[in-house]
Amino acid sequence: xxxxxxxxxxxxNQFEIGNFTKxxxxxxxxxxxxxxxxxxxxxxxxxxxxxxxxxxxGLPVQIxxxxxxxxxxSFKRRGLSALIPQRG
Numbered sequence: 001x002x003x004x005x006x007x008x009x010x011x012x013n014q015f016e017i018g019n020f021t022k023x024x025x026x027x028x029x030x031x032x033x034x035x036x037x038x039x040x041x042x043x044x045x046x047x048x049x050x051x052x053x054x055x056x057x058g059l060p061v062q063i064x065x066x067x068x069x070x071x072x073x074s075f076k077r078r079g080l081s082a083l084i085p086q087r088g
Contacts, residue, residue: 046074
């Protein structure tokens with residue numbers, strides 16, 4: 001439930017009042033299948049880290065299907081160590 005809350009910050013309130021029906025989590029892609037297979041887990045984790053960072057700065061969540069922004073965010077923040085597996 002943590003990932004949907006990153007995208008919809010008032011999700012618990014919506015559940016409580018019965019005002020929520022569906023959560024759409026997007027599949028992020030570079031549009032290069034071989035690259036997606038290699039960096040898929042990194043992309044997913046980076047995307048949600050990026051959105052938490054945006055929220056903390058008072059910026060809106062950025063909904064997208066493109067993995068490139070998340071990859072750029074990860075490499076900008078962590079350099080090549082972004083390629084080392086992390087726990088989600």
